[in-house]
Amino acid sequence: MKWQGRRQSSNVDDRRGQGSSSGGGFNPLLLRPLFKLLFSKVGLFIVGGFLVISFLMGKNPLSLIGQLLGGGVPTESSSSYQPTAEDEELAQFSATILANTEDVWNKLLDNYREPTLVLFTGSVSSACGTASSATGPFYCPGDEKLYIDLSFFDDMERQLNAPGDFAQAYVIAHEVGHHIQKIMGITDKMNRLRSQLSETEYNKYSVRLELQADFLAGVWAHHSQEMMRMMETGDLEEALNAANAIGDDRLQKNSTGRVVPDSFTHGTSAQRMRWFKKGFDTGDLSQGDTFSTSSL
Numbered sequence: 001m002k003w004q005g006r007r008q009s010s011n012v013d014d015r016r017g018q019g020s021s022s023g024g025g026f027n028p029l030l031l032r033p034l035f036k037l038l039f040s041k042v043g044l045f046i047v048g049g050f051l052v053i054s055f056l057m058g059k060n061p062l063s064l065i066g067q068l069l070g071g072g073v074p075t076e077s078s079s080s081y082q083p084t085a086e087d088e089e090l091a092q093f094s095a096t097i098l099a100n101t102e103d104v105w106n107k108l109l110d111n112y113r114e115p116t117l118v119l120f121t122g123s124v125s126s127a128c129g130t131a132s133s134a135t136g137p138f139y140c141p142g143d144e145k146l147y148i149d150l151s152f153f154d155d156m157e158r159q160l161n162a163p164g165d166f167a168q169a170y171v172i173a174h175e176v177g178h179h180i181q182k183i184m185g186i187t188d189k190m191n192r193l194r195s196q197l198s199e200t201e202y203n204k205y206s207v208r209l210e211l212q213a214d215f216l217a218g219v220w221a222h223h224s225q226e227m228m229r230m231m232e233t234g235d236l237e238e239a240l241n242a243a244n245a246i247g248d249d250r251l252q253k254n255s256t257g258r259v260v261p262d263s264f265t266h267g268t269s270a271q272r273m274r275w276f277k278k279g280f281d282t283g284d285l286s287q288g289d290t291f292s293t294s295s296l
Helices: 028-038 041-057 061-069 085-108 151-158 165-184 186-194 199-228 235-245 248-256 269-282
Strands: 012-014 116-119 123-126 129-132 138-140 145-148
Touching: 012 085, 085 116, 085 165, 085 199, 123 145, 138 165, 145 165, 151 165, 165 186, 165 199, 165 235, 186 199, 199 235, 199 269, 235 269
Parallel strands: 012 116, 116 145
Antiparallel strands: 123 129, 138 145
């Protein structure tokens, strides 16, 4: 892809190295007994000992107090995070692809709401709850943000055998596709269905939702190429290879040795490739109704 030197989105929330702020958290009820203890003779000895320990450990006393009270003060591990040159390039690449999706969708949709891309490491808190890197990239409709640990791109290459910058762009565009579904009201309809259907029945709708996001990623690629000419020879094949690599049937076969169609939530490799390619070939939003078609 010819992405270097192009506009980068300002809608990026870089939380790398911060970790998740969920969990313990400060409890104000601890203050009452703590103050009583500190303003006693025993408390003075404790404070003195605490300062000595902090000095010997080379720690900030306030940081240690924050940890004892349940959080709220940045930990040393988060503040010492240093991204590698490769990480920085991936961050710039992601911001560039996000900007490109903004250009495309602002052209295709009236009053498009641009989502925020959150970069994180390890774990992250969102309006949809706390997630770890193992979750993979995801979109949270509650806060209209995309979340990704950039190490996923390395996993794509090493574990899924799906390398390439356009494969990475496809992942981001797929999550933006979920944002388009939120704007169109499709996500809210899905949420209402969740409480009305069995898990097996709901999974069938989930597959159609994911395949539509693949289609929308293809629509983005179609119009991006018309507008920006960023694609190079082999880029389309990289995206199709990535879609093939993350099909439910392939992932299940590789992890357990068997395939359980009733548990599919994203679609087979063939389906994911087909719908991305359809979006890319047509560039026509009206061709992406995965919920009405009888054949996926």
